[in-house]
Amino acid sequence: MKVLALSCSPSRGRNSDTMLDHFILGMKEITGIEVEKIYLEDIPIDTYKYENSKGPQEYEAKFKELSEKITKEIFGLVIATPTYNFAVPSHLKNFIDRMRFFALDLSRKNKLKQPVGMLGHLRTYFLVSGGTPNWAEHILFFVFPSFWLRGVFLYFNAKVMGAYYSGDVKTFQNTKILKKCFKKGKKYAQKIKKHENQGVLEDIFWRPPQVD
Numbered sequence: 001m002k003v004l005a006l007s008c009s010p011s012r013g014r015n016s017d018t019m020l021d022h023f024i025l026g027m028k029e030i031t032g033i034e035v036e037k038i039y040l041e042d043i044p045i046d047t048y049k050y051e052n053s054k055g056p057q058e059y060e061a062k063f064k065e066l067s068e069k070i071t072k073e074i075f076g077l078v079i080a081t082p083t084y085n086f087a088v089p090s091h092l093k094n095f096i097d098r099m100r101f102f103a104l105d106l107s108r109k110n111k112l113k114q115p116v117g118m119l120g121h122l123r124t125y126f127l128v129s130g131g132t133p134n135w136a137e138h139i140l141f142f143v144f145p146s147f148w149l150r151g152v153f154l155y156f157n158a159k160v161m162g163a164y165y166s167g168d169v170k171t172f173q174n175t176k177i178l179k180k181c182f183k184k185g186k187k188y189a190q191k192i193k194k195h196e197n198q199g200v201l202e203d204i205f206w207r208p209p210q211v212d
Ligand SMILES: Cc1cc2nc3c(=O)[nH]c(=O)nc-3n(C[C@H](O)[C@H](O)[C@H](O)COP(=O)(O)O)c2cc1C
Pocket: 009, 010, 011, 014, 015, 016, 017, 081, 082, 083, 084, 085, 086, 087, 129, 130, 131, 132, 168, 169
């Protein structure tokens, strides 16, 4: 069972990247789970435009490889990202914009006339770092990336197994938070190994409208 761990901060070895490393160590406790870590920054991706809407351009070989990996090889996708201006860094946003060609079937529509999501095989998890303390993020959760990412990937019909936010700007040195990431990684791997489904909240509030 292969899981792709996507590190999306431009700052390597800092907060979200270190959270991801500990999450990976947790996942590796479970036998049968194979993890590959990739820095999104290493993959050049043009911004979306109509001309590249059908797939990667010839010179975007690494993006093509990543797209094929997500559609054909992996079972789990873990995204680690910082919060930038209530959103994610531009490269991650850009990657998600470009995912349309394999994440949505534009020829089919659900009851809300939206394209049908094609990532039903994926179980996702989000690790998010930010400068806002955790208590404030709990109240204002709807303006943080974990909420937004959850919405996008449910729209793509992926399963959302959870999200974890750290508001400590020195997370990379915070052993308590990193231990928690380890535990969350282990639990996520156990769940996906058992083919467990996403939580009730995702099913009730974010369940994409069904196809006609
Ligand atoms: C350009 C920029 C924008 C930021 N915007 C926010 C924000 O809107 N909310 C927030 O809580 N933190 C914000 N931060 C703080 C980062 O999210 C925080 O320092 C985070 O831990 C960095 O994670 P990293 O080390 O994984 O890159 C911002 C930082 C930068 C550089």
